[in-house]
Amino acid sequence: MTVSEHPFERLTPDFVMDAVESRGFRCDCRTLALNSYENRVYQVGIEEGEPLIAKFYRPGRWSDAQILEEHAFALELCDHELPVVAPLIDHTGTTLLHFGDFRFALYPRRGGHAPEFDHGDNLLIMGRLLGRLHRIGATRPFSHRPRLDLDTFGRESVSFIRENFIPAEYHDNYVALTTELLHILDELINAVAPRYIRTHGDCHAGNILWREDAPHLVDLDDARMAPAIQDLWMMLSGKRRRQSLQLSEILEGYSEFLDFSVGELRLIEVLRSLRILHYSAWLGRRWSDPAFPHHFSWFNTPRYWSEHILELREQIAALQEPPLQLP
Structure with missing residues (x-):
């Protein structure tokens, strides 16, 4: 990495797909960057399955413990049947994943539209x-x-x-x-x-x-x-x-x-x-x-x-x- 290069510049489509495939999924080579500035978020196509959302955390912002506590809160809300999009739990029982120097999480894709608060x-x-x-x-x-x-x-x-x-x-x-x-x-x-x-x-x-x-x-x-x-x-x-x-x-x-x-x-x-x-x-x-x-x-x-x-x-x-x- 050069002095002027920002860590997120290494998040190429190939890197993103390699990270997702490291968790046992097979990507179909479709990646779409979603609007996110603090972190980097991508929709990743999955062969014979629904696309996933891959969220790569900004280095240095949160500790592992802080991220895991956020994930635990989301899962707790889901356990109480609240409509919250929570991270997926992998086969090892964790939600916080690592690939290269990055920490990331995978989420199910959920569609929807913006709320209409005029009603x-x-x-x-x-x-x-x-x-x-x-x-x-x-x-x-x-x-x-x-x-x-x-x-x-x-x-x-x-x-x-x-x-x-x-x-x-x-x-x-x-x-x-x-x-x-x-x-x-x-x-x-x-x-x-x-x-x-x-x-x-x-x-x-x-x-x-x-x-x-x-x-x-x-x-x-x-x-x-x-x-x-x-x-x-x-x-x-x-x-x-x-x-x-x-x-x-x-x-x-x-x-x-x-x-x-x-x-x-x-x-x-x-x-x-x-x-x-x-x-x-x-x-x-x-x-x-x-x-x-x-x-x-x-x-x-x-x-x-x-x-x-x-x-x-x-x-x-x-x-x-x-x-x-x-x-």
């Missing part, structure tokens, strides 16, 4: 699913996977951007705004004192497949300890009135299986702020991966930082607003 019944169904998921997630904590907290998503992200990316002309504004923002977030999190449970962690429309009139959850790669509202707020959209109605539908279904602490509604803008900070740092940390400059060419431009500064100001204003109220 209240779909939000009710999603609420029931997440209520069931959180009822299981609340039974015990993760031992190895991290928490979604102010340090990892907030302070560390701000420090990384401040030290490595923010242009000089925006430096003072960025420091002032993030200092104020982090202080507000700290006060709100302490005031709410949320309960942390095992969550999907990244429950947005892109990680939900709707098939056979029901949602199926995919990609628990960001599963972590977090407040329950983390798995709910990304399904909300539009003006406050619309979000309140959406939330009411979700919680109607959710509460059939688990009580929801309404105090966590105060955390919606907190979690949105942390996601904004973390996303910017995530792009910066992955900039040496050739896929990122190619697909996110707008990052680290003067326009991006100008809009980011504005977004931080808007978040500070949003945090001053009262939380969403249920109708």
Whole structure:
């Protein structure tokens, strides 16, 4: 490997098929790269069988114990008959596989379409699913996977951007705004004192497949300890009135299986702020991966930082607003 080569550049179609065949399958030479930036994910055709999904983990991101804990959570949810796409268990009883320098997992392929959250019944169904998921997630904590907290998503992200990316002309504004923002977030999190449970962690429309009139959850790669509202707020959209109605539908279904602490509604803008900070740092940390400059060419431009500064100001204003109220 040359100094400039990124590890993922070694994931050629031949390498991917060799990895899959090392587990006893015979590939039919059809491979399709799927949209994934943090890891690399491929659909691989199998002779005399359904295609498989092969997920190759980004080196250095998760430990083996953290990946196995994610897999165990997915399998636990499946054992309780939740519609979650979990990794396959091989003949040795493991889900985390190795080939060359890579760790990977195999999944069954599941079809489906994006959820339509404009329909209240779909939000009710999603609420029931997440209520069931959180009822299981609340039974015990993760031992190895991290928490979604102010340090990892907030302070560390701000420090990384401040030290490595923010242009000089925006430096003072960025420091002032993030200092104020982090202080507000700290006060709100302490005031709410949320309960942390095992969550999907990244429950947005892109990680939900709707098939056979029901949602199926995919990609628990960001599963972590977090407040329950983390798995709910990304399904909300539009003006406050619309979000309140959406939330009411979700919680109607959710509460059939688990009580929801309404105090966590105060955390919606907190979690949105942390996601904004973390996303910017995530792009910066992955900039040496050739896929990122190619697909996110707008990052680290003067326009991006100008809009980011504005977004931080808007978040500070949003945090001053009262939380969403249920109708």
